Amino acid sequence: MMHKFCFEALDRSMRDIMRVKNPNTLDMTFGGKTVVLGGDFRQILPVIPKGTRKDIVGASINASYLWRSCKVFKLTKNLRLRSLQSETEVQEIEKFAKWIANIGDGTIGESLHGECEINIPEEFVLTCVEDPISTIVDSIFPMFRRGHSDIEYLKDRAILAPTLDIVDAVNEYMNDYNNTEGRTYPSCDSVCKSDSNVDMLADLHTPEFLNGLRCSGVPNHSLTLKVGSPVMLLRNIDHSLGLCNGTRMIISKLADHVLEAQILCGASAGTKVLIPRMSLTPSDPRLPFKFQRKQFPLMLSYAMTINKSQG
Structure with a gap:
């Protein structure tokens, strides 16, 4: 990419x-x-x-x-299917993988003026009666409402979403079902001092205005976390411990200036680590100025964007 x-x-x-x-x-x-x-x-x-x-x-x-x-090599076998035990599950995922590949190859649907209309098979669609978020949550996390928050259960599940707004809506919905006591951590936002007109920007862009900005790759101003909540790291902290951008963890302890979390997957799975507050500067080119947000470099990961760079 x-x-x-x-x-x-x-x-x-x-x-x-x-x-x-x-x-x-x-x-x-x-x-x-x-x-x-x-x-x-x-x-x-x-x-x-x-x-x-x-x-x-x-x-x-x-x-x-x-x-x-460049010489192009193409993969011909779906290696993800080898890790599955159930023959029925293998067939379902293989069928879905072929359908996705056919869409990418342009062999499904009739093209008209550069656009293509594709009918999604019923077995790939969730029937929604009232609340779409409730429908997809019940499908991906069917046991979560009953308090089932086992690590093995959470690490293999996530809801993919196209925008940050939907991610926040799903995460808030899921977080409400966690019965443990939570803590809300607000950020400390300020205009970067590297700008030559920092004094003028500080007058125009008040902390309240900066708190309302939401950028891809930077946590929101207000971050509500609970023990047992799955989170995803947004910055590279320590590669030797597996603390890289995209590492999924589960919160094990909440403190004032540091968080304790357990890594869910990878070579360091099961390791407990401490996550400090960090100064984060968004790189969104749409902003005509730079600002810093001091916050824990985490986001809830019940739902995640398909492409974090696009937000």
């Missing part, structure tokens, strides 16, 4: 470095080194804020001069 300029910059750097030993590498892609790229153009493309389809396609690596030197 990286912009093609990132790969082209790496290409120029590698050529410049490798030519010290071998001048011929100046004309070789990536200085003669083999580079392996992973991804799927049917799933994730470069994020171009407010970009058109032309802008997004033009930013992809297959629109770069490097693509001529």
Whole structure:
């Protein structure tokens, strides 16, 4: 999902470095080194804020001069199916995976003026009577209403959502069913002092205004947490402990200036770690100024956005 300029910059750097030993590498892609790229153009493309389809396609690596030197390898087996024990579950997921792949290949639906109408099979749709959030929660977390919050139960489940608004609505709904006592942690927001006109910005952008800003990759101003709530880390803190952006944990203790959490998955699963407050600066280019938010770098993870960069 990286912009093609990132790969082209790496290409120029590698050529410049490798030519010290071998001048011929100046004309070789990536200085003669083999580079392996992973991804799927049917799933994730470069994020171009407010970009058109032309802008997004033009930013992809297959629109770069490097693509001529790339050799494409395609996976032919769904490795996720090997971890399943039930034959019925394997068949259901394999059927769904093929349907998704056919949509990406454009073999489903009739194209009309660049748009395609696709009928979703009934077995892939949840029938909603009144509340859509209640319907999807009962489907993904059917035992949560009865107080079933086992770690093994929570770590394999999450609701994917397209926007931050839906994520917040689902997380608040789920958090209300956690009967343990919670704590609300407000953030401390201020305009970055690196701006030359920081004094003028401080007068215009009051703390109340900054508290209301919601940006992708930064927790909300008010963060309500409870013991037993699953959370996701939003910053890289300690790679050796597995504390990276996207690490899922479960809250085990709430304190004033630090949180204790247990890592749910990965090589460090089961390890208890301490999460401090951090100064976070959103990188949203739509904001005409920079501000800092001092808050725990966490968000509830009952529901998560499909692509955090797009929010």
